[in-house]
Amino acid sequence: xxxxxxxxxxxxxxxxxxxxxxxxxxxxxxxxxxxxxxxxxxxxxxxxxxxxxxxxxxxxxxxxxxxxxxxxxxxxxxxxxxxxxxxxxxx
Numbered sequence: 110x111x112x113x114x115x116x117x118x119x120x121x122x123x124x125x126x127x128x129x130x131x132x133x134x135x136x137x138x139x140x141x142x143x144x145x146x147x148x149x150x151x152x153x154x155x156x157x158x159x160x161x162x163x164x165x166x167x168x169x170x171x172x173x174x175x176x177x178x179x180x181x182x183x184x185x186x187x188x189x190x191x192x193x194x195x196x197x198x199x200x
Contacts, residue, residue: 140148178184
C-alpha cells in the first residue's frame with residue numbers, strides 16, 4: 110500500500126495547522142484571552158481544593174497523634190526517681 114497523504118485545504122495545509130499570523134512564530138498557536146482566564150481560574154480552583162484537602166488531612170492526622178499519645182500515656186508526667194549512689198559493702 111503506498112503512502113497516503115492527509116487531505117489538504119486550498120492553501121496546501123492540512124486542517125490541523127494554523128497560519129503564521131495566528132502563531133507566535135515557533136509553530137505554537139496563540140491562546141485567546143478567554144482560554145487564558147479559564148486556565149487561571151481552573152488553576153486557582155485546583156490550588157484552593159488541594160489546600161483545603163491538605164489542611165483537613167493534617168487536622169485529622171494531628172487529632173489521631175494526640176489521641177495516640179494520650180492512649181499510651183506519653184503525655185503523663187514522668188515518675189520521679191531518686192538517684193541512689195552505689196554503696197559497696199565492706200566486711
